């Protein structure tokens with residue numbers, strides 16, 4: 001399997017039987033998105049904690065926002081998938097806020113734990129083994145490729161020594177699982193903006209070996225080596241992944257700006273060409289009042305944003321931060337869904353005005 005025809009990264013998989021073999025063709029179900037068009041263009045806050053648990057690791061995804069480059073869903077699965085899943089039209093990243101388990105793939109077993117980014121290239125047939133009862137994931141789908149930033153790599157593709165992660169931080173599949181078995185195996189493939197179901201009479205995990213550059217892996221946010229400066233460094237210092245017209249960043253616990261005159265917070269800025277979305281994963285986030293763990297802020301294009309009243313005074317003199325946040329910036333506008341609407345907190349738009357903002361800690 002390979003990208004860009006026969007010119008991109010590829011992997012050779014050695015199957016016992018032809019992977020084309022089908023027993024029956026099932027139904028095609030188009031994806032339905034319920035867009036919410038808000039009345040006003042403002043900064044927004046939503047809490048994902050009250051969203052109910054339920055569903056399986058793919059069917060249980062609740063879409064929050066999307067555009068032509070990215071879809072972002074929250075998933076709190078409680079049940080196993082029926083059969084197997086393969087995304088035939090996009091790469092996926094799952095940020096595991098809560099939960100652990102094993103991503104079982106045609107490449108082998110990929111264990112995952114809290115704070116892992118689970119990166120699943122398109123074409124990877126897989127299923128999930130869930131451990132424990134509490135799962136809370138942020139799921140990203142892109143029709144493009146999930147990559148690490150070019151600027152972290154040398155001309156041969158190896159990660160530079162001063163990149164914020166190293167090849168040892170990327171965990172490939174562990175032992176391969178080979179089932180040379182007959183039976184009834186359902187495989188659901190995401191294609192053409194829908195889900196096509198197939199029935200196989202051979203187990204899809206019949207690979208005895210593989211080698212190449214395409215494989216699922218995990219990278220843990222705790223392994224991101226954060227950067228700090230004498231004065232504030234903007235978000236590219238935290239970049240973890242790149243995709244078409246978007247980036248994913250990890251704001252990891254770190255030392256703060258060390259100049260005696262430094263204001264150790266983001267300066268006010270105008271996202272004139274990006275939508276800045278932040279998921280608050282852990283710690284005490286100094287620049288935001290009333291924003292709890294599991295919340296998401298959306299600072300859309302066209303509006304300035306910055307620390308809220310009181311945040312600067314509170315932050316002066318701070319030496320370090322224990323915050324962990326996952327950010328995705330998209331260069332094209334995002335559409336919101338009814339799932340966001342149901343969790344939207346409209347008072348956030350006024351939270352920079354001390355005369356209008358509700359008293360929050």
Ligand SMILES: [Fe+2]
Nearest residue numbers: 266276299305
């Ligand atoms: Fe920002």
